[in-house]
Amino acid sequence: METMAHRLTQYAHGGGCACKIPPGELEEIVRGLGGTGPTAPAGELLVGLDGGDDAAAVRLDGDRAVIATTDFFTPVVDDPYDWGRIAATNALSDVYAMGGTPLVALNLLCWPRETLPFELASEVLRGGAEVCAEANCHLAGGHSVDDPEPKYGLAVTGLASAEALLRNDAGRPGLPLSLTKPLGVGVLNTRHKATGEVFGEAVEVMTTLNAEAARQAVAAGHRCATDVTGFGFLGHLYKLARASGVTAVVDSSAVPVLDAARVAVREGYVSGGTRRNLDWVRPYTDLTNVSTDTALLLADAQTSGGLLVAGEVPGAPVVGELVPRGEHVVVVR
Structure with missing residues (x-):
């Protein structure tokens, strides 16, 4: 069957991580959650809701910790196989962002069975399965x-060292900030949804696992990191700096951005999610030294973005410190 006869992005109100509930609204509704019952659950909760981290972590015994996460979203591209690959890569990234290794994943599929052929759903699942195989992660139902x-x-379970977790609240003054993937996939996905243009460089970014970046960060002794997804570079950096009690200073000229994304943002292909990200961080961020287009790219709602690490990572540019x-949680120069 000709899969592109159905443009999947036209069946969704938003695309990829840009379809997330806005960060400010989300923080309001989860505030106060996470209480315990009359008996304590098994294991020690190492990372929960407090720091806004990418996944939950519980100590099993000794230095072993289990990491649990889930991530799913509406179509970000029209090709079902690529969408499956992107969604799976994005879900696995939450485990890598905590310094862990994915162990087992479960598919999460919502499908309009009377509107879209099931052959397309099969292609989505095939893409997800291939990424899990690349990550040496079991995919079991x-x-x-x-x-x-x-x-x-996917819903993903992983394992990590309890003493070597990467987390939002472990940043310290003097640490450099490294970013392992370029920004801009959000505006390119928005342009793809509007025009049908395919951006191979964006698909490549979104289907590249963060496994090696995470391994290098942990091996270097770094302990503070997050991945850059739906809340944008600025949103995730704000959460990291806020949790760590520091200010993040960003050199905007050092932040890698896909070339086509600069054109797309100039031409107005900016999602509502990106604009909401910028509105959310603006009260806490000094943006006086950058243009509106630069601010939008820094707030761009990424799907399956890179790791933002407090520390140097081989091959990744240092984008700040x-x-x-100080007066602001984030300062952009």
């Missing part, structure tokens, strides 16, 4: 529902 809007992703907390 999952769950599906009939839904008016297509959605796909952490300093003692």
Whole structure:
């Protein structure tokens, strides 16, 4: 069957991580959650809701910790196989962002069975399976529902060293900030949805696993990191600096951006999610030294972006540093 006869992005109100609930609203609704019952759960909760981290982590015994996460979203590209690859890479990234190794994943599939052929769903699942195989992660079943809007992703369980977790609240003044993937996939996905243009460089970025970057960060002794996804570079950096009690100073000229994304943002292909990200961080961020287009790219709602690490990572540009907390949580120069 000709898969491109159905443009998957046209069946969704938003694309990829840009379809997330805005960060400010999300923080309001999860505030106060995470209480315990009359008996304590098994294991020690090492990372939960407090720092806004990418996944939860529980100590099993000794230095072993289990990492649990889930991530799914609406179509970010029209090709179902690529969408499956992107969604799976993005879900696995939450484990890597905590310094862990994925162990087992479960499919999460929502499908409009009366609107879109199941052959397309099979292609989505094939893409997800291939990424899990690349990551040496078991893919063992999952769950599906009939839904008016297509959605796909994974629930992932991983393992990590309890003493070597990468987390938001471990940043310290004097540490450099490294970014392992370029920004700009959000505006390119928005342009793809509007025009049908395919951007191979964006697909390549979104389907590149963060496994090696995470391994290098942990091996170097770094302990503070996050991945850059739906809340944008500025949103995730703000959460990291806020949790760590520091200010992040960004050199905007050093931040890698896909060339086509600079053109796309100038031509207005900016998602509502990106604009909401910028509105959220603006009260805490000094943006007086950069243009609106630069600010939008820094707030661009990424899908399956890179790791943002407090420390140097081989091959990744240094894009700023952490300093003692000042007037703003983030300063962009």
